[in-house]
Amino acid sequence: MSDIVPPEVRPKPAVPAKPFHVAPPNSVPSPQGMGGEGQGSGRGSALLGYIGIDTIIEQMRKKTMKTGFDFNIMVVGQSGLGKSTLVNTLFKSQVSRRSTSWSRDEKFPKTVEIKSVSHVIEEGGVKMKLTVIDTPGFGDQINNENCWEPISKYINEQYEKFLKEEVNIARKKRIPDTRVHCCLYFISPTGHSLRQLDIEFMKHLSRVVNIIPVIAKSDTLTLDEKTEFKQRVRKELEACGIECYPQKEFDEDMEDKSDNDKIREAMPFAVVGSDKEYQASGKRILGRKTPWGVVEVENPNHCEFSLLRDFMIRSHLQDLKEVTHNIHYETYRAKRLNDNGGLHPISSSGQDTQESNL
Amino acid sequence: MDTMMLQEKLVEKLLCPRTRTTRQKDKQYVGFATLPNQVHRKSVKKGFDFTLMVAGESGLGKSTIVNSLFLTDLYKDRKLLNAEERINQTVEITKHTVDIEEKGVKLKLTIVDTPGFGDAVNNNECWKPITDYIDQQFEQYFRDESGLNRKNILDNRVHCCLYFIPPFGHGLRPVDVEFMKALHEKVNIIPLISKADCLTPSEVKKLKGRVRDEIEHFGIKVYQFPECDSDEEEEFKQMDKELKECTPFAVIGSNTVVEARGQRVRGRLYPWGIVEVENQSHCDFVKLRNMLIRSHMHDLKDVTCDVHYENYRANCIQEMTSKLAQDNRTDSPLPILPLPTPDVETEKLIKMKDEELKRMQEMLEKMQQQMHEKDQ
Numbered sequence: 063m064s065d066i067v068p069p070e071v072r073p074k075p076a077v078p079a080k081p082f083h084v085a086p087p088n089s090v091p092s093p094q095g096m097g098g099e100g101q102g103s104g105r106g107s108a109l110l111g112y113i114g115i116d117t118i119i120e121q122m123r124k125k126t127m128k129t130g131f132d133f134n135i136m137v138v139g140q141s142g143l144g145k146s147t148l149v150n151t152l153f154k155s156q157v158s159r160r161s162t163s164w165s166r167d168e169k170f171p172k173t174v175e176i177k178s179v180s181h182v183i184e185e186g187g188v189k190m191k192l193t194v195i196d197t198p199g200f201g202d203q204i205n206n207e208n209c210w211e212p213i214s215k216y217i218n219e220q221y222e223k224f225l226k227e228e229v230n231i232a233r234k235k236r237i238p239d240t241r242v243h244c245c246l247y248f249i250s251p252t253g254h255s256l257r258q259l260d261i262e263f264m265k266h267l268s269r270v271v272n273i274i275p276v277i278a279k280s281d282t283l284t285l286d287e288k289t290e291f292k293q294r295v296r297k298e299l300e301a302c303g304i305e306c307y308p309q310k311e312f313d314e315d316m317e318d319k320s321d322n323d324k325i326r327e328a329m330p331f332a333v334v335g336s337d338k339e340y341q342a343s344g345k346r347i348l349g350r351k352t353p354w355g356v357v358e359v360e361n362p363n364h365c366e367f368s369l370l371r372d373f374m375i376r377s378h379l380q381d382l383k384e385v386t387h388n389i390h391y392e393t394y395r396a397k398r399l400n401d402n403g404g405l406h407p408i409s410s411s412g413q414d415t416q417e418s419n420l
Numbered sequence: 421m422d423t424m425m426l427q428e429k430l431v432e433k434l435l436c437p438r439t440r441t442t443r444q445k446d447k448q449y450v451g452f453a454t455l456p457n458q459v460h461r462k463s464v465k466k467g468f469d470f471t472l473m474v475a476g477e478s479g480l481g482k483s484t485i486v487n488s489l490f491l492t493d494l495y496k497d498r499k500l501l502n503a504e505e506r507i508n509q510t511v512e513i514t515k516h517t518v519d520i521e522e523k524g525v526k527l528k529l530t531i532v533d534t535p536g537f538g539d540a541v542n543n544n545e546c547w548k549p550i551t552d553y554i555d556q557q558f559e560q561y562f563r564d565e566s567g568l569n570r571k572n573i574l575d576n577r578v579h580c581c582l583y584f585i586p587p588f589g590h591g592l593r594p595v596d597v598e599f600m601k602a603l604h605e606k607v608n609i610i611p612l613i614s615k616a617d618c619l620t621p622s623e624v625k626k627l628k629g630r631v632r633d634e635i636e637h638f639g640i641k642v643y644q645f646p647e648c649d650s651d652e653e654e655e656f657k658q659m660d661k662e663l664k665e666c667t668p669f670a671v672i673g674s675n676t677v678v679e680a681r682g683q684r685v686r687g688r689l690y691p692w693g694i695v696e697v698e699n700q701s702h703c704d705f706v707k708l709r710n711m712l713i714r715s716h717m718h719d720l721k722d723v724t725c726d727v728h729y730e731n732y733r734a735n736c737i738q739e740m741t742s743k744l745a746q747d748n749r750t751d752s753p754l755p756i757l758p759l760p761t762p763d764v765e766t767e768k769l770i771k772m773k774d775e776e777l778k779r780m781q782e783m784l785e786k787m788q789q790q791m792h793e794k795d796q
Contacts, residue, residue: 281617354690361691
């Protein structure tokens, strides 16, 4: 009795014609048309009407704006290379205490210490909890053997903390993420090549955390010296099998690959940091004033600070977090679970009571 | 020579009436004031030699500074090792010798370089090869001096060590302190802040202050400029004072010549400006060059001979005497036996001679003063 009504006869839902920009999220289209106002949407091959899947981006945006972001950045390098100044310049706020105020006795801690400082910075309604992890004492002693071990230990401890939270029966709604998302390694601008210590550090840590090498205080290199130095550094990193972020193996598609290749060609970035403003070319800019001119921090002809900032913050911030979570953390997790036979609950130092089973 | 004749004439006029004969004129004027000129002529014929050591981590611009100081290219065929090749590198000592001549004066310049210093991960005692080298040169000179043929002793002793402090720190690092402490009693150390073009003027001042404080704090005896004689010109004294307040010198070197303000100068070309090596408001290179070459080169040699070498010699002799006393052997490596510690009588004699020497010196000074007054 009931013939299958051919689809063309089915009353079309009354949906306003989909405009070319994203429809406001409140306009959830009604599934049943009320009148004959419906104009055929005819979009795409499978959709017979506007569903509104694309509004999910807007929903995500609202959600994340409410919850905010976490970002943990670690800075490693010898003392005096301008690490704190660079971080302050990157995030345009005083997030890192500069060490020139230290007295002589505190100046060179005997072992590498790990000091982490958190700040919440806000921009455009988006809140970010930025944690800067400093490593004073790295590479400052006469004998620097194994000075990367405290750093490696710290990174693994953060993974361990996260793993424990994940493995709990009653998990927190949002696990606090203290894992190191990015490690900025400061290379001294000698102009010759990488130092022994640089290679050892990066060898040990490039598989555990995202390392972004930067050439510190690069206003001491002329343009030719800069290009030569960068070439040599890149060659040496390749020769030693060190993969810095963005790693080639994690490029997802051609577009990613071409973007990342461009970045890899420009690395390591030669940066200059400053938190003082000067008057130059008619406006106030961040820079360093010397008797022979003003080094402008955000001028791409002077140094590559803006490249670094755009790369790290404006395009790859989320990617840094994802690679840390999906790759480095997973590697750690797999190793841990394998080591434990896969079934035993995780306990860090044996003191904690066993709360959960996998 | 003209000044000598003038002096003679003046003395004549002031002291003697016009009827003096030549013989009596000779009695008044001895003529040893020409000694400096004689020394000058002999030295110019013989030529000078100077050994300069440069020490510091690689990449601090040591070879560039040396090239800029002496306007030569001593490092033409240098090959830089990459990090892999440098894994097993230990500190080496390399020597480059070059003969320079300027206005008839010949200088045999030897630069002792220390590649590999401070570059390894573990830098414990990385200064040991350097101290060994310096001691070796002293030992060789000691033997030569005690030998039979002393006419042509080759002086390879290190007269001065330029130590390069990186500008990227907040002062001296542990390796800097240890190095200078190991060497300050063997060689004249002149600390320098290298690659000073990465520092703003206020940062330079701060860093210099900190380095000076730390040098004092750790009791490091760097090379001190000798005090000016009180009868030097005011201008010279002012210059000297400025020099002393400027240490450690913040230097910049360059192998390239650039065009700045219409002139061709040694400098570094940056997108934001040109750094001129010889511009006093840019860096202290000129002060270093003046001090090292134009005013204090001979003093550096003197201090090396009189202080550092004598210390070494005294230590050496003391060790030998104690060794002899222990072993009771008479064959020593040197042909001359060291004297036993002097007893009371010899000490008295020494004291007497010292006093005589002092008296003679005072007489000489008085005579010099008299001559000065007579000149005026």
